[in-house]
Amino acid sequence: MSQHRHPGASGRAGAVPALPDLPEATVARLPEYLRALHNLADAGHETVSSEGLSAAAGVNSAKLRKDLSHLGSYGTRGVGYDVALLIEQIEYVLGLTQHRAVALVGVGNLGHALAGYDGFAGRGFRIAALLDADPSRVGEEINGLVVRHVDELPAIAAAESISIGVIATPAAAAQRVADQLVAVGVTSILNFAPCVLSVPEGVDVRKVDLAIELQILSFHEHRKASLTALPATGGSALTALPGGLAATDTQEAIGT
Amino acid sequence: MSQHRHPGASGRAGAVPALPDLPEATVARLPEYLRALHNLADAGHETVSSEGLSAAAGVNSAKLRKDLSHLGSYGTRGVGYDVALLIEQIEYVLGLTQHRAVALVGVGNLGHALAGYDGFAGRGFRIAALLDADPSRVGEEINGLVVRHVDELPAIAAAESISIGVIATPAAAAQRVADQLVAVGVTSILNFAPCVLSVPEGVDVRKVDLAIELQILSFHEHRKASLTALPATGGSALTALPGGLAATDTQEAIGT
DNA sequence: AGGCGCTTGTGAAGACGTGCACAAATCGCG
């Protein structure tokens, strides 16, 4: 709270909300709200209550109200939120009104999938370039885009402002690619490579690691198993019980 | 203070020893530590200090020490942590010592990539089955595995215990697949479909949504841009400023 | 043996996020 906002610009509290600096946790949930809102809009709803929207987004209703309150009062008491208006607001805050160009580096297994992912275009993103360091992949056409060599990045960035860089290379190449992205002015990176990137101040990196997600699930699975199999003699839990004849035995472990 | 799990002989540690219930935030970081530790081990290091490991994992050293302290005291003051021992411990806590079978449902764009992802086998996971609802995809061979119809799930689960289900289907099919997974006893689900899944108590769901990650980055990008280009005249924020080609070359923001 | 430097483990304080519960605001209806 005590963090003073930008100095000098003074508070012109007129039309521009001047991007209130939202809590990170809120920012992370806004896209989820946005998706739920689009669904509601498609279904013909014009307004929605915090209860309804929170259910569609899978969160607590109080949390949703607090989140939305951070970006201003766009609800009507006794009625709810105007779906179209809220969509507009969230998209503005998230910066989706200006369509963002994405450069995807690394056209291997995952890169191919990302290049073909249709969840991008529909949400304000456009893959502007596919890049790879492997000359044998350069020239390949994927989804209407031709793969170019990663060294062409400066030229590409010059021709068209790249908002976000996506790294889908092996871990060994990721840092080098990150450096190249930073060098051409990219300040937001989504990293799928399993490694830590070091970038200068002012550059945001988000990481997605599929194996990590699985390992977190594995922990909970392990923990659940250790709760059901309490008896001290149930030792064989370590081995993966290969000959498991048990037909769907473990069904529905914990219950309410 | 906390109960000390005795380290050695973890290869056969009697019964399941009631894992200390770690904070979620800690659990989410353990896989990262594990990856860093494997790197260190490959590089020949036998011990590592909290400072060194935290740098390799991209976190604060105090945080790392506290995280590790939650699973017992496995460091030596004045020296650091024994790399091999720590690997063993973390793998045990995460439940990776028993190799887990993963069922992957949805062999579209993303499913293909996941099926070919090599980050699984190396970390204690094995894709035990590829499934799809589309009959035209059934029979296809990917990476040595044949795609089977999702209705065969009960038979597959009976033959071999499925630890984790991965959903890589379109959103419209995801809930149905989740129900099927739950029905055969799966209690951990990794969901790539952009939708909220409803599952019974005791079932864990983790969600990964690529578009959401991009939108979060977009927000920060938007915010950074609004700091450099002060909103002097930026009056009508409400309108989506559609024609706004306004020199998108705001690259290069902050920087120290 | 004793001291010294290094590193872990942890108490305490602060920042952050969550959820309850309720006042304030709005609409519809008689």
Add this chain to the structure above:
DNA sequence: CGCGATTTGTGCACGTCTTCACAAGCGCCT
């Protein structure tokens, strides 16, 4: 026009996570 039903926005208390700072412990060197 006023009243009740409904729903938002938010103050407050609570729990979780992070970070600092330092005592306790360990090994090495003299």
